[in-house]
Amino acid sequence: MRGKALNKPRRSRAAGERRMVIKDLKNFSVLKDEEREGNKKTAGYNWRVICYVFIIIFSVLVFIAFTYLITFYPDLFNKVGRNLSLLEKSQPAANVCPGCLPRSIDGYxxxxxQENLFPVAIVIDNHPAGRPAFGLEEADLVYEAEAEGGITRYLAFFANNEEVKKIGPIRSARPYFVDWVKEMSALFVHCGGSPEALAKAYKENIFDFNEFYQGSYFWRDSQRPGPYNIFTSSANLSKYLESKNLTEGKFLSWQFKEEAPVSAEPKDIEIGFKSPDFVVKWKYDEINNEYIRYLAGEVQFDGQGSSEIRAKNIIVQSEEAKVLDKELRLKIETLGSGQAVICLDGGCREGEWQKSSLSARTRYYINGEETKFNPGKIWIEIVRPDLEIIY
Structure with missing residues (x-):
């Protein structure tokens, strides 16, 4: 039996057209969404470009402004840096070093x-043939004075636990060095000396440590010509002090204060020793509130390495002097009183030094009031009254 074919419903043309319109509308909506998304991405990219350009322009302007200020107004940055440094340093010492005490020799x-170790005083040469000097940067207190013929020499005091591998070149004693050693009750380290100095050291019962008789604690540097080749070390000197059971200092301390900025414009100090090879200038470093030492027109570095010679306090002490012999050795009057220029915190003030006896500590006064120093290194420049001092 032959079956009948099923009749399929006919699609109307209108229904098909409606479906086509709906499909087109959907496609159009998708295109619109994609277009909007693209516009958003384009807008975001444009904003990023604008931000980058703004940052670059702003950075360039800041750089130009900074360059202009540092070129034409360098003091502004120095003062800001110095004030920040002083703010940090003005915090109590207990916060920086809990339980610490001020060291007797320099207030640090x-x-x-460790606050009162037995002091050691060492005569160190400053002759051009003996430069650079070793160990000055680690010294707590340094005197500089003429030895003979306009040549200066150092008397460096050490009362700390710093390891100094090389100190020198060690030279001969002078009578005024004996006076400064006596007021500190220090071990006096030297290599020989003028007849007056050796006699005075014996008479005043100085704790003398002469290389002539203690050679095992010294050595001679074969790379240097004599007499600028004699050296010692903190380890050698400590060994000797321990053998004599000398651990504690027996001297009176100066007075110390907290660091503070000055209201006046900072000043450098220039000391016109007679020979250009010995002219000294101390330039003030506002940021660190220190003075940097220049010798013969150049920054003076310690022979140990790249350390500049720096100090917190500078004293220019005027003392009468006269020539003793044909070698042009001097006698410098250390007793009594005289003029002094005292420089710290960037300012210099005229004052007076006083020393009542050989065993008395030299004291410094401004308008009758004893000077209070900044904790840290102290340099004392001994000058004749006729030397030019610029500050």
Whole structure:
């Protein structure tokens, strides 16, 4: 039996057209969404470009402004840096070094037990043939004075636990060095000396440490010509002090204060020793509130390495002097009183030094009030009254 074919419903043309319109509308909507998304991405990209350009322009302007200020107004940055440094340093020493005490020789805060170590005073040469000097940067207190013929020499005091591998070149004693050693009750380290100095050291019962008789604690540097080749070390000197059971200092300390900025414009100090090879200038470093030492027109570095010679306090002490012999050795009057220029915190003030006896500590006064120094290194420049001092 032959079956009948099923009749399929006919699609109307209108229905098909409606479906086509709906499909087109959907496609159009998708295109619109994609277009909007693209516009958003384009807008975001444009904003990023604008931000980058703004940052670049702003950075360039800041750089130009900074360059202009540092070129034409360098003091502004120095003062800001110095004030920040002083703010940090003005914090109590206990916060920086808990339980620390001011060191007797220079007021610097150190752990308990290190505040009053037995001091050692070493005669160090400053002759051009003996430069650079070794160990000055680690010294706590340094005197500079003429030895003979306009040549200066150092008397460097050490009362700390710093390891100094090389100190020198060590030279001969002078009578005024004996006076400064006596007021500190220090071990006096030298290599020989003028007849007056050796006699005075014996008479005043100085704790003398002459290389002539203690050669095992010294050595001679074969790379240097004599007499600028004699050296020692902190380890050698400590060994000797321990053998004599000398651990504690027996001197009176100066007075110290907290660091503070000055209201006046900072000043450098220039000391016109007679020979250009010995002219000294101390330039003030506002940021660190220190003075940097220049010798013969150049920054003076310690022979140990790249350390500049720096100090917190500078004293220019005027003392009468006269020539003793044909070698042009001097006698410098250390007793009594005289004029002094005292420089710290960037300012210099005229004052007076006083020393009542050989065993008395030299004291410094401004308008009758004893000077209080900044904690840290102290340099004392001994000059004749006729030398030019610029500050």
């Amino acid at each position: 805060p150190v752990p308990a037990g």
